[in-house]
Amino acid sequence: MTKKPTIVFCHGIWADGSCFSKVIPALQADGYEVIAVQYGLDSYEEDIAAVKRNLNRVGSPVLLVGHSYGGATITAAGTDERVVGLVFIAAVAPDAGETVQDQLNKFPSDIFNHVEAADNRAWMLPSGVEHFAGDLQKEEQKLVWATHYAPVADLFLQQKLGADDISWKSKPSWYVLATQDHTVHPDLQRWVSKRMNATVTEVDSSHVPMLSQPDIVIDVIRKAADAVANRCLKPSLQFGGGRC
Template sequence: MPKTKKSIVFCHGLWADGSCFSKLIVPLQAEGYECIAAQYGLNTTAEDVAAAKETIGRVSGPVILVGHSYGGSVITGAGTDDRVVGLVYIAALAPDADETSQTQQAKFPGTDVFSQIEVVDGRIWLRPEGTKYFCGDLSEEEQKLVWATQGAPKPDLFEAKVGGTAWKSKPSWYIVAKKDHTVHPDLERAMAERMGATTYEVASSHVPMLSQPGFVLDVIRKAAGA
C-alpha cells in the first residue's frame, strides 16, 4: 500500500531532549504518521545538525521537520536536505546565513530564564527555580520532570552558524508562545514574519508542546497536509 502521510522529525532545544515531544508523538503515531525525535548532545551546532539529518534517514520521505527553541536553529540547517518539504517552528530561533543563535537573540530584550542558569563542569544548567520561566504553566510535577531530564548545552553552542537557511526555500509554520520568558515573543514574531511563515499565537510558556499539545498538533497536521 503506498505511503500517503508525510513523516515527522522532531528537534529539541536546550534543557530538553526528545521526550519533550511525547505528547505529540503518541497521538500522531496513532493517526498513522511516522515520527521520530532526534537526540543530540548540545555540544556543537554542526554535530546537532548532522544528527538531525541522520535521524531524517530513519523515516520515509517526504519529511516535516519540527523544531522547538534552539531546535529551530537545528532545523534551519538540517532542513536544506532534499527529503524535507516543510518546517514547523515552536517558539524557536531561526538564524539567517550571517547570524548565530546568539546574535539573533541579542537583538531583542533579554529574558528572565537567563537569570536562573549556572555554568558547572563545562555545561549550562537550568536551576530548579528557573523552571517557572521555562515552563511555568505546567504542573509542579511536570516542571520537576522537565528539570530532571534537561539536556545541558556547552557554553559556546549558540556562537556557531547553522550551515543553511532552509526557511528561505521551504514552506514554514511558526507557533508564537505569547507568555514566553525564555525566547522573547517579539523575537518569535519577527522570525515568523521574516520567513513568511504561516503564523499562530498561543497563550503559553516556552513549551507549548507540553502545555498546549492539542494546539501544536493542529498546526503540525496542517503542515503535514499541505
Template sequence: MCAPHLLLVHGAWADGSSWRKIIPILLGQGLRVTAVQLPLTSLADDVAATQRALALVDGPVLMVGHSYGGAVITNAGNDAKVVGLVYVAAFAPDEGEAVGELGKEFPPPPGLAELRPDAHGFLSMTVQGVLENFAQDLPAEEGRLMHAVQTPTHGATFGAPTGQPAWKTRPNWYVVATEDRMILPALQRQFVERLNASTLTLPASHVPMLSHPGEVAEFIDRAARQLRSPK
C-alpha cells in the same frame, strides 16, 4: 497520497521527551514520527545527529524544531527529503547568524538568569528557572520532571554561525508562545515575518507543545496534510 514523516527536534536543556504529549496524537492521526535525541554539544554535532535520523527515513520529511532546535532544522533542513519546517517557539537564524546574537535589541529574557555553568562549559537550568520561566504554565511536578531529564547544553553551541537557511527555500509554519520567558514573543514575531510563516499564536510558556499539546499537534498535522506527496 501520503503525508510526510515528522522529524521532531528538541531544544536546549531538554530531550526527546519534550514531545511526549503530541507524539501519541500525531501517531493517532496516522502520521509517522521520529524524535531526535540531540547531544547538545555543538551546533555541528546536533545537525549531524539530525542528519543521521533523517537518513533513516524514507520519503519526504516535515521537520519540527523547538527553541534552539529551530537553529538545528534551519541548518539540517537543506536535505532534499525535507519539504517543510515547523518552528515551535524557536529560533530561525539567517545565514551567518548565531543563536546567541539573536534578540539583543530586546531586554534579556528572564530565564537566562537561571542558567548555571559547569567546569566544562556546559550550562544547566535551575529548578526555579524551569518552574518560573521555562515551563511556568505546567504543574510543578511536570516542571520538576523536565528539570530532572534536561540535557546540559554547551555554551559554544550558541555562538556557531548558521549556514544556508533551509527556511528560504521551503514552506514554513511557526507557533508563537505569547508568555515565553526564554525567547521573547517580540523576537518570535520577527521570525514569523522573516519566514513569512503560517502562524499559530498561543498564550503559552516556552513549551507550548506541553502546555497546549492538542493545538500544537493539530497545527503540525495540518502542515503535514498540506504537504502530502505521492507514495
C-alpha cells in the same frame, strides 16, 4: 493516494526528544511515521549531523519540527531535498552569518538570569523552570527540571551558516508563537516568524506549548502535514528545494 510525510522532531536545549511525548502518540494514531532526534548539544555542527543521520532512518518526504534551539537545527538540516516543510515551535531561526546568540541579544529574556556554568555546560537553576515552563503544574515543572540536559556553554555562538544553508527561505514554514514565553522572547518569535513568512499560530503559553497545550501544537502539525502532502499530489511538482 496522498502520501503522508514523515514527521521528525528536533528538541531544544534543557530538553531531549521526550519533550514531544504529548504530541507524538496522536500523530502516530493518525498514521504518521514519527521520530524524535536525540542530539548531544555538544556542537551545532554535530547536532545538524545527527538530524541528517535520522533522515536516513525514515521515509520521505519529511516535515521537520523544531522547538527552541531546534529551530536552528532544522534551519540547516532542512535544506536536505527530502524535507518538504518546516514547523517551528517557540523557536529561533538564524539567517546566514547570524548566530542564535545574535538573535537572543536583540530580545533578552528572563531565563538567562537563572543559569549557571559548570563543566563547560550551561545548566538551568531550579529557579529557572518557572521561566521555562511556568504554565505546567508544579510536579511537572519539577520533572522538566530533573530531566533537563544542558548545552555546551558556547553552543549559541557556533551557528555560522552560508546563504545556501537557510531552509526557511525556500520551504514552506509554520510557526507556533508562545505569547507568554520567558525563554525565547515573544517579540523575537514575531520577528523571526515574520521574516520567514511563516503561517503563524499564537498560543497563550510558556516556552513549552507542546507540553502545556499539546492539542494546539498537534493541530498546527496536522495542518502543515496536510499542506505539504497535498502539494506532493502532483508528481512533477517540486517546491522549496524539496522533492515529493
